Amino acid sequence: MLHADRRRVQRVMLRVHACVHVSLQGTPTTLETTTMNVSSAGALLILQKGLPVDCRLVLEHGQSKERVACHVTRPAREMPEGFHVSVEFDSPAPNFWGIAFPPADWRPVD
Numbered sequence: 001m002l003h004a005d006r007r008r009v010q011r012v013m014l015r016v017h018a019c020v021h022v023s024l025q026g027t028p029t030t031l032e033t034t035t036m037n038v039s040s041a042g043a044l045l046i047l048q049k050g051l052p053v054d055c056r057l058v059l060e061h062g063q064s065k066e067r068v069a070c071h072v073t074r075p076a077r078e079m080p081e082g083f084h085v086s087v088e089f090d091s092p093a094p095n096f097w098g099i100a101f102p103p104a105d106w107r108p109v110d
Contacts, residue, residue, distance in 0.1 A: 009101070010039060010040075011037045011044075012037060012039070012101060013036070014035060014037060014038045014097065014099065015036075016035045016043075016061065016062060017032070017033075017034055017062030017063075018034070018061055019031065019032060019033065019059075019060040019062070020033050020045065020047065020051075020057050020059060020060075021058040021067075022051065022055065022056070022057040022058075031048065031049070032048075033046060033047050036084060038097045039101070040092070040093070040097075040101050041088055041089055041092070042070060042073070042087045042088040043059070043086075043097075044084055044085070044087075045059075045084070045085045045086075046079075046081055046082040046084060047082055047083045048083070049083060050076030050085065051072045051076060051085050052072065053072050053073070053074060053075055055072040056069070057069075057070050057087065059087060061096065061097070064098060066096060068090075068096050069089070069091070070087040070088060070089055070090060071087065071088060072085055072086065073087065
């Protein structure tokens with residue numbers, strides 16, 4: 001796991017309802033999801049099934065209905081509430097979540 005200081009972007013704990021549009025075994029499928037945390041570059045999703053690394057998908061924001069192309073960045077982790085699936089946007093979408101993120105050099109006070 002990456003050390004917090006090595007992360008490229010700030011993550012914010014935020015629950016957002018969303019839909020994942022993905023092709024599973026050649027069949028277009030829509031999965032309901034909720035975020036665990038979000039960043040300007042992607043999110044950690046809670047899904048009822050895991051998705052493989054590099055899986056291509058479209059993430060649809062539950063409120064704005066905006067869509068962004070993504071891919072799965074690491075193996076899904078099975079947890080009591082579902083599978084934790086990390087996704088990264090294919091291209092920058094800093095306004096996708098509708099929130100302002102801390103600046104890149106921001107550090108919490110020790």
